[in-house]
Amino acid sequence: MFSQEIDSKIKKISLIVLTCVGVAFVIGFFGFHNRVTDVGYRPTQPVPFSHKIHSGVNGIKCMYCHTSVETSAHSPVPSTSTCMNCHIAVKADSPQLKLVRESNENNTPVAWKRVHYLPDYVHFDHSRHIRSQIDCASCHGKVETMGVVSQFKPMNMGFCLDCHRNPVANIIPARPISGIFTGIKATAYDSTAQAILANNIEPTTNPQFGSFMSDIPKQEVEGIPTPKHPGIGPENCSTCHH
Numbered sequence: 001m002f003s004q005e006i007d008s009k010i011k012k013i014s015l016i017v018l019t020c021v022g023v024a025f026v027i028g029f030f031g032f033h034n035r036v037t038d039v040g041y042r043p044t045q046p047v048p049f050s051h052k053i054h055s056g057v058n059g060i061k062c063m064y065c066h067t068s069v070e071t072s073a074h075s076p077v078p079s080t081s082t083c084m085n086c087h088i089a090v091k092a093d094s095p096q097l098k099l100v101r102e103s104n105e106n107n108t109p110v111a112w113k114r115v116h117y118l119p120d121y122v123h124f125d126h127s128r129h130i131r132s133q134i135d136c137a138s139c140h141g142k143v144e145t146m147g148v149v150s151q152f153k154p155m156n157m158g159f160c161l162d163c164h165r166n167p168v169a170n171i172i173p174a175r176p177i178s179g180i181f182t183g184i185k186a187t188a189y190d191s192t193a194q195a196i197l198a199n200n201i202e203p204t205t206n207p208q209f210g211s212f213m214s215d216i217p218k219q220e221v222e223g224i225p226t227p228k229h230p231g232i233g234p235e236n237c238s239t240c241h242h
């Protein structure tokens with residue numbers, strides 16, 4: 001169709017283009033695949049734990065299990081003894097809870113797989129956000145609807161800065177299911193399964209302050225700072241990188 005010279009040029013160009021597309025694909029797939037921004041990441045957990053059953057159906061507040069979010073940077077996954085508060089009685093023989101019972105007997109933690117990940121050079125502190133009445137759902141989505149937790153937002157710099165620049169558009173105000181914001185400690189409470197479930201599972205801290213426009217009572221428990229309305233988040237590099 002074309003002269004031989006043009007024909008071979010077309011072949012060469014096609015080859016170069018194809019190679020470029022191939023290389024770009026490989027880099028894209030392996031090079032730019034990034035745990036930090038991996039929305040939807042959902043590792044298979046050793047125990048089929050469902051937030052939907054626990055928080056969605058049974059109303060167990062986030063704070064009941066993730067106890068230290070409002071006081072510290074991290075919000076560890078609960079230890080087996082928290083599970084056993086209920087599962088000593090509830091579904092005590094369930095095969096799905098075999099690993100949990102073993103963990104309890106042998107005093108070894110369940111090897112939960114980490115879902116969210118931020119690089120070490122970023123400073124993130126849960127407590128500061130939680131005490132400003134920012135609900136978990138702002139960053140993690142509605143976890144109480146998830147059978148298996150998956151990452152909801154890319155945890156990149158833009159995610160932090162979008163909200164720091166424009167908090168009102170990005171903050172979901174505290175909801176009762178989270179059970180966050182302490183002013184007054186819950187009255188002495190019974191930690192047996194029946195009591196927890198019968199009381200609609202009170203959080204270890206209460207009351208919840210409702211929405212982020214509500215008045216904030218003054219601090220009544222030592223060691224837990226008074227919650228406050230969110231100001232605007234910082235944008236200077238050194239607050240997040242130091």
Ligand code: HEC
Binds near residue numbers: 054061066137144
């Ligand atoms: C009965 C205990 C319990 C309750 C209540 C609970 N969680 Fe969890 N949560 C767990 C356990 C166990 C894991 C680890 C297994 C998993 O990822 O599913 C976990 C994992 C998570 C993770 C993923 C952590 C990571 O590895 O990055 C998030 C986010 C989370 N929970 C948020 C919430 C929120 C928000 C609520 C309230 C709506 C809540 N949880 C209520 C026990 C609980």
Ligand code: HEC
Binds near residue numbers: 118124129180
């Ligand atoms: C302002 C955003 C934001 C809010 C609000 C928030 N989280 Fe997180 N959460 C994160 C980020 C970012 C990480 C990853 C932290 C890391 O890797 O160091 C994380 C990690 C976690 C983890 C894994 C363990 C850890 O601490 O690294 C759990 C569990 C968790 N969050 C639960 C909660 C619960 C429960 C609430 C509400 C009471 C909540 N989070 C509110 C942003 C948030």
Ligand code: HEC
Binds near residue numbers: 060094096193196
């Ligand atoms: C406050 C009580 C309470 C706590 C604490 C609790 N659970 Fe549960 N769990 C329940 C209830 C209620 C059910 C639903 C039982 C049913 O379906 O009848 C359940 C169901 C389950 C099931 C499904 C069992 C089956 O056979 O269907 C698993 C797995 C499970 N929980 C794991 C855990 C783990 C792991 C922890 C600790 C991180 C935990 N639970 C903490 C109350 C609790």
Ligand code: HEC
Binds near residue numbers: 139164172228230239
């Ligand atoms: C949904 C909104 C929202 C998101 C998302 C968010 N922040 Fe914030 N952040 C705030 C607000 C509001 C404040 C100011 C709180 C106050 O006034 O007490 C704040 C304060 C801070 C502070 C200053 C307080 C401290 O702990 O020293 C740091 C640092 C910070 N955020 C880091 C981060 C990082 C890192 C991320 C992303 C991984 C992030 N934030 C995501 C709303 C957010």
Ligand code: HEC
Binds near residue numbers: 160241
């Ligand atoms: C509100 C918190 C926050 C502030 C303020 C912030 N960063 Fe970041 N930064 C992050 C987070 C979170 C990451 C992790 C991004 C990732 O791994 O995808 C990051 C990553 C980076 C990286 C690594 C490259 C990349 O994008 O992955 C550089 C470089 C960086 N930041 C520079 C800066 C500079 C310069 C400033 C000041 C203008 C700044 N950051 C302010 C949260 C912040």
